[in-house]
Amino acid sequence: MLFVKSLTTYYGPIKILKSVSLHLKEGEIVTVIGANGAGKTTLLKTIAGILPPKKGELVFLNQKINHFSPPQRLKLGLSLCPEGRKLFPELSVKDNILLGAFLNQDKKQVEATFQHLLASFPILEKLLNRKAKSLSGGEQQIVALCRALMSDPKLLLLDEPSLGLSPLLTKEILKTILKLNREKNLSVLLVEQNARAALRICHRAYVLETGRIVLEGSGQDLLNHPEVKEAYLGKGYQEVWERE
Ligand SMILES: Nc1ncnc2c1ncn2[C@@H]1O[C@H](COP(=O)(O)OP(=O)(O)OP(=O)(O)O)[C@@H](O)[C@H]1O
Ligand SMILES: [Mg+2]
Known part of the structure; x- marks a missing residue:
């Protein structure tokens, strides 16, 4: 449904996304996790057409959309829920x-x-x-x-829905996403700081580090991945997910 191929995006002279490639199949929830400043919002903004890529290709529903305006992309079924x-x-x-x-x-x-x-x-x-x-x-x-x-929309680009919310409310929001996915076949590209929660509900996931994809796999694979555990699955406010 969505192919992001070698996408490079700049803010002024600064390269933010460095040849990012990922894909999403119809009906999937795909999550992108990464630290503050990794480029997650930049990625979603580039896909939504708010930022122009310097290099690379965006293909949505078999059409190259690099030169489509944000409203044209919305018309095709790409909708952004911004950070x-x-x-x-x-x-x-x-x-x-x-x-x-x-x-x-x-x-x-x-x-x-x-x-x-x-x-x-x-x-x-x-x-x-x-x-x-x-x-x-x-x-x-x-x-x-x-x-x-x-x-x-056919594909929802969802940027940090849990920002500033309690763990319980985060869970409610993510449950809603899961329900929309299951009942309406809504595809979702989800960006989340709450990595544990996002990895639990997604089909597949990518890890973005300073503008590069450094890991990819199923949500379960990444939940068990030592580097992901170390860097993104710390204790603290996420503990509520562990007590289930
Ligand atoms: N409007 C802007 N002008 C210049 N630099 C920007 C702008 N917006 C973001 N950046 C820079 O781009 C980099 C990536 O920012 P981005 O917002 O994509 O990160 P993020 O992964 O979404 O982070 P967070 O988890 O904090 O939301 C950061 O270094 C940030 O300072
Ligand atoms: Mg962001």
Whole structure:
């Protein structure tokens, strides 16, 4: 479904992604783990079309999309849920969510998707008229996720959904991703600092270190990999996952 081939991206003169290659098959959850500053967000932004790659190729659904604009990519089914939510603080929750369907002229279809999301996330009902800035971090994350889902994507690019959330809420969000994957066959490219959680729910994973892919394998393989254990699966806030 997605092929990233030898992708190189710069910020000004600084090379951030250094010939990154990865792929994702339809129906897969693929995760990219890596330390702060490794280039995970840069990777998702390049795939979504927000940053132009200097070199390399992006192929989505058998089409080369290097020169497609972000809206063109969205139209093809690539939707980004950005790091830090990036909601419009003064807009209502409902308007923030509906913005995710800005390309869709079919009002009936937009309403149907919206109603479906309301049914899937009952917590939204009582939040719809609140300004986004008045929501808790977890509530904002759900709104950001719903906005990204309003375009009915084939592939969701999900950047750090657990940022700033408690382990329990992180688990809820990741369970939701898993459910969307299983029930709707939604493919997901997931970037997560909470490596243990991400490796548990993914089909396959890549480790990104200072702009390079240094390891890849199934989630289980990487959970057992000594270097991954050492570098990314420390104790601390992730312990809640161990007690299950
Ligand atoms: N707008 C920018 N201008 C210049 N450099 C940037 C910009 N955004 C990111 N960088 C740099 O690019 C590198 C990769 O950043 P990126 O945000 O992709 O990392 P990340 O893996 O997502 O980290 P985190 O886990 O902290 O979100 C970092 O060194 C960062 O300082
Ligand atoms: Mg990031």
